[in-house]
Structures are given as structure tokens and as C-alpha cells.
Amino acid sequence: MALTVYNTLSRAKELFQPIEGNGVRMYVCGPTVYGHSHLGHAKSYVSFDVVARYLRFSRYAVLYVQNITDVGHLTDDADEGEDKIVKQSRADRVHPMQLAELYTQSYFEDMDALNNLRPDISPRATGHITEQIAIIEELIRKDLAYEVNGSVYFDVTKFPGYGKLSGRTVDELVAGARVEVNPDKRDPADFALWKRAEPGHIMRWPSPWGNGFPGWHIECSAMSMKYLGESFDIHGGGLENQFPHHDSEIAQSEGATGKLFAKYWLHNNMVTVDGRKMGKSLGNFVTLKDAFQRWRPEVIRFFILQSHYRSTLDFSAAAVDGAARGHEKLVNTIRNLRDRRRTAGAGEDPGIEIARYRASFIDAMDDDFNTPQAIAVLFDLARETNQRLDSGRDLSVTSLTALDTLFTELAGTVLGFTLEADGHHPEAESDPEGHLVDLLLGVRAEVRAQKLWALSDMIRDGLGRLGFVLEDKKEGTRWKRKS
RNA sequence: GGCGACGUACCCAAGUGGUAAGGGAGAGGUCUGCAAAACCUUUAUGCGCCGGUUCGAAUCCGGCCGUCGCCUCCA
Numbered sequence: 001m002a003l004t005v006y007n008t009l010s011r012a013k014e015l016f017q018p019i020e021g022n023g024v025r026m027y028v029c030g031p032t033v034y035g036h037s038h039l040g041h042a043k044s045y046v047s048f049d050v051v052a053r054y055l056r057f058s059r060y061a062v063l064y065v066q067n068i069t070d071v072g073h074l075t076d077d078a079d080e081g082e083d084k085i086v087k088q089s090r091a092d093r094v095h096p097m098q099l100a101e102l103y104t105q106s107y108f109e110d111m112d113a114l115n116n117l118r119p120d121i122s123p124r125a126t127g128h129i130t131e132q133i134a135i136i137e138e139l140i141r142k143d144l145a146y147e148v149n150g151s152v153y154f155d156v157t158k159f160p161g162y163g164k165l166s167g168r169t170v171d172e173l174v175a176g177a178r179v180e181v182n183p184d185k186r187d188p189a190d191f192a193l194w195k196r197a198e199p200g201h202i203m204r205w206p207s208p209w210g211n212g213f214p215g216w217h218i219e220c221s222a223m224s225m226k227y228l229g230e231s232f233d234i235h236g237g238g239l240e241n242q243f244p245h246h247d248s249e250i251a252q253s254e255g256a257t258g259k260l261f262a263k264y265w266l267h268n269n270m271v272t273v274d275g276r277k278m279g280k281s282l283g284n285f286v287t288l289k290d291a292f293q294r295w296r297p298e299v300i301r302f303f304i305l306q307s308h309y310r311s312t313l314d315f316s317a318a319a320v321d322g323a324a325r326g327h328e329k330l331v332n333t334i335r336n337l338r339d340r341r342r343t344a345g346a347g348e349d350p351g352i353e354i355a356r357y358r359a360s361f362i363d364a365m366d367d368d369f370n371t372p373q374a375i376a377v378l379f380d381l382a383r384e385t386n387q388r389l390d391s392g393r394d395l396s397v398t399s400l401t402a403l404d405t406l407f408t409e410l411a412g413t414v415l416g417f418t419l420e421a422d423g424h425h426p427e428a429e430s431d432p433e434g435h436l437v438d439l440l441l442g443v444r445a446e447v448r449a450q451k452l453w454a455l456s457d458m459i460r461d462g463l464g465r466l467g468f469v470l471e472d473k474k475e476g477t478r479w480k481r482k483s
Numbered sequence: 484g485g486c487g488a489c490g491u492a493c494c495c496a497a498g499u500g501g502u503a504a505g506g507g508a509g510a511g512g513u514c515u516g517c518a519a520a521a522c523c524u525u526u527a528u529g530c531g532c533c534g535g536u537u538c539g540a541a542u543c544c545g546g547c548c549g550u551c552g553c554c555u556c557c558a
């Protein structure tokens with residue numbers, strides 16, 4: 001089977017085929033940095049991280065660009081529209097660039113914690129004003145845009161396909177318009193490419209139309225085409241950005257170049273709370289920094305990947321707790337496997353069909369990145385692995401290593417899980433706390449040899465209260481930190 | 484009003500024509516001094532409701548009910 005992806009442009013799953021050879025050029029709409037990232041951001045960027053990881057696993061040469069929007073994201077398109085970063089920076093009494101810097105760093109911190117690989121390029125919108133102006137000039141030259149009072153608007157009536165991504169027509173847009181019509185616009189559906197800066201507006205750049213700042217949509221066109229070329233393979237982003245953002249990107253880019261902009265459009269669905277979208281408007285969002293207080297970042301990642309990227313994911317503490325237990329089961333399996341391998345010799349082969357599991361996993365991922373299905377394969381593999389480990393048979397170090405490699409490849413390389421227990425790593429023991437626990441366990445082993453169970457349980461309960469979980473095995477006692 | 488999704492067990496969640504994955508929780512059991520971990524058994528004659536097509540439908544078609552998203556900013 002080959003990789004198929006759901007393309008929003010055709011509203012169907014299509015066979016994935018890069019425009020040129022083996023290279024995949026991929027652009028994903030990054031965050032507007034005026035606040036800490038929340039679970040919704042995590043779903044989007046974990047999803048596309050897995051897309052990039054899986055493409056690389058499938059031997060494509062991926063160039064992944066994800067922008068940082070640090071200017072120009074208007075609260076609306078009317079003249080009252082305000083730059084969200086400017087607005088927040090005024091509230092916080094800091095320079096807009098200071099605010100953008102703070103939340104850019106916060107964003108990377110959170111994404112690193114989630115084990116998302118860094119994009120190959122993370123361009124900033126403010127660093128690409130020249131490129132944005134160039135596109136706007138080209139659009140004016142082609143009569144697809146017009147200047148009014150120092151602002152420039154895209155004329156949607158001149159671009160016949162406007163709305164093709166979201167399946168809208170200009171007529172429908174006008175009929176349902178909820179925004180007061182800006183008198184500068186020729187058509188109510190026209191959108192801003194460049195806005196005149198009012199006196200006192202800090203974020204401003206010189207342009208052929210006077211001092212101003214870029215509109216929201218143009219930065220993605222500028223940065224994607226600069227680094228990926230006029231036509232590239234994948235454009236990703238959140239579902240809610242289909243319109244107007246992505247339709248406008250298509251109009252600007254294809255209007256300027258006359259070429260296909262992006263071949264495949266991938267959109268991830270929303271995180272909901274009690275069935276309602278988690279977002280800034282409703283104020284019902286959970287920041288990642290808060291979530292990480294309660295759950296390990298890897299658990300959040302696991303929770304996200306247990307649903308499909310195109311499905312909504314309903315957040316509740318109970319649901320994440322459930323995911324945490326499932327995640328722990330996989331962690332325990334890896335631990336069981338590695339513990340056994342340390343003492344294994346030239347035993348027998350357990351007869352687990354590694355190739356079959358690998359193929360099932362790939363089938364799932366090939367089907368539009370079906371990570372819930374892929375994780376189900378991992379659970380099946382985990383059950384069979386534990387069965388063999390419990391069977392009492394003497395398993396060979398070779399076969400155990402092969403299983404470990406399989407887990408590391410599928411769960412680790414592709415899905416981005418380390419699946420390491422948070423605690424005892426006998427090979428690399430350098431933390432004093434660990435040595436103290438080991439010391440206590442040595443004492444407890446003596447106590448247990450004398451069958452002084454009350455004393456033994458006292459140590460176990462006491463360590464339990466301090467956050468250490470003990471497991472008495474035939475080979476000795478094992479411990480880990482509570483997750 | 485327009486456009487688009489979704490509704491699967493107590494919870495989360497796959498499954499787009501062939502007789503309901505996986506995880507959590509619950510119940511019972513094996514192992515254990517007891518736990519923990521792991522394993523085994525078990526938990527939806529049914530996939531919002533009503534019709535239709537078909538040998539066969541959670542999956543296709545029609546209607547209805549409900550929830551949500553987009554049409555202003557949001558991943």
C-alpha cells in the first residue's frame with residue numbers, strides 16, 4: 001500500500017505523490033505569538049510533526065517550514081482592526097517585539113517538551129516585510145489589488161477561484177458578512193494586504209504606499225514561497241484557518257505567480273471542551289504549561305495521537321488520565337523488555353512476527369496518518385511481548401533486541417515517544433536520590449529475606465508517599481517515579 | 484441565512500458494504516507474603532431515530548432529531 005492523504009482541495013483521500021522526485025516541501029501555519037500555547041496548538045503541531053516524521057520514515061527528503069507570526073494578525077479586517085500583538089503588548093506595557101520574543105521562546109519550550117522536532121526553518125513575519133511588499137506590488141501590477149488611502153486590498157472579484165478551498169463563493173460571503181463593511185473596499189469580501197499605520201502605531205515599515213504594516217494572510221505566502229518555491233507539496237494548518245486565511249493565501253500566491261500554490265492541503269481538527277471548541281474567544285483553553293503541571297508532556301502527546309488528526313478531540317481530565325494509564329502500559333512493556341534483555345543470553349526466539357506488526361503499523365499510517373490505528377498495533381505488539389516475557393521461556397538477547405528496535409522505530413522515530421520510565425536508569429545512575437532509594441531497597445531485601453513483612457511494607461509505603469513506586473519481581477525489586 | 488462536519492459501550496476512540504479494533508474504567512481469575520506490574524476471561528445481537536437500496540449497512544441513499552465548526556480573530 002502507498003501513502004494516501006486527505007486533501008481539502010478535493011475533499012477526498014488522494015495518493016500522495018510529491019511534485020518533484022523524492023523531495024517533500026511542506027509548510028505549516030505557525031502560531032501568532034501573543035500568548036502561551038494551549039492544547040489546541042499542541043494538537044496541530046504534534047499532528048504535523050508526525051506527518052513530517054512519517055514522511056521521513058517513508059524515505060522522503062522533507063523540508064519543513066513553519067512560520068512565527070509576530071506582526072500583522074489583525075483582530076478584524078475593518079479599519080478598526082488592530083494588530084493582536086500590538087494590543088497585547090500595550091496591555092502588558094512592553095514593546096511588541098519583546099512580547100513576540102517572550103512567547104516565541106515559550107512556544108518552542110512547549111513544542112520541545114512535546115518532543116516535536118524543530119521545523120527546518122522557522123521564519124518570522126517581521127523578517128520578511130520586503131518579500132511581502134514584493135508580492136503586493138506584483139498583485140497591484142496585475143490589477144488584482146488596489147491601493148486606497150495608504151492601504152492595499154486584494155480584489156476578490158478579479159480572482160475567479162476565490163473560496164475554492166473552503167467551498168465558498170464571493171456572493172455567499174457578502175450575504176453572510178458579519179463585519180461592518182469597510183468603505184475603502186470595493187467589495188466587502190476584499191481583504192487587506194497592507195494597512196496604513198496610524199500615528200502612534202509602533203509596528204510600522206516604509207512601503208510604496210507609505211508607512212504601514214502587512215495584513216495577516218500575506219506573510220504565509222511570502223515565507224512559504226521564499227523557502228519552498230512558488231509551488232510546493234503540502235500546506236498544513238488548523239481547520240478554522242481554511243477560510244479566510246488559506247483561501248486568501250491561495251488567491252494572493254496564485255494570483256501573483258500564475259502557478260499552483262500548494263498541491264495538498266491538510267487541515268487538523270479542533271480540541272474541544274464539553275463539545276465546544278477550545279479557543280481564545282471562549283476563554284476555555286488550557287495552556288500547555290498548566291497541563292504539564294499535571295501530566296507529563298509525552299502523555300499529552302499520546303492523548304493527542306490517540307485520536308485522528310482530522311477528528312475533534314474532546315478534552316477532559318478523565319480522558320487524559322485514561323490516556324496516561326494506556327501510555328504507562330507501553331512504558332512498562334519497554335521496561336519489562338529491557339530489564340529482561342540485560343540478563344538474556346542465547347535463548348530461543350519468541351516467535352513474534354515482527355515484520356507483520358511493522359506492516360500493520362505502516363498500513364495504518366499510510367491511510368492518511370491513522371495514528372489511533374497505529375497505536376492499536378503497538379498495544380497488540382505490547383500484549384504479545386508481555387505474554388512471551390511472562391511465559392517462563394528463555395528468550396534470546398537477539399530476539400529481545402529486535403523487539404526493542406521495532407518499538408523504538410515505530411513508537412519512537414515515527415510517533416515521537418521515548419517511552420522511558422521516569423526514574424531508574426541503572427545504566428546511567430548519577431542522581432543521589434536514586435542511590436538513596438537503592439540503598440533502602442538493599443535494606444528492604446534483607447528484611448524480606450527474614451520475612452519481616454510489616455517492616456518491608458513500611459518501607460514500600462513510605463517510599464510510595466515520597467513518589468516512588470516499588471515492584472517486587474522474582475529477580476529483585478524494581479522502582480520508578482510516579483508518573 | 485449560507486457552507487461544512489459529527490453522533491460507535493460507563494469514558495476516550497478506530498472502523499466507508501461482509502458480519503463491531505485499541506486504550507481506560509468495572510467484574511472475575513493467574514502470579515505474589517500482600518501489593519504493583521504483567522497475563523487470562525468478561526463487559527455494544529448493536530453503531531442518534533425512521534425508512535430505502537442490497538444476499539448482506541455503523542458504513543450507500545432519503546427524511547428527521549441532536550451537537551459542533553466556519554462565514555470577524557483563533558491551531
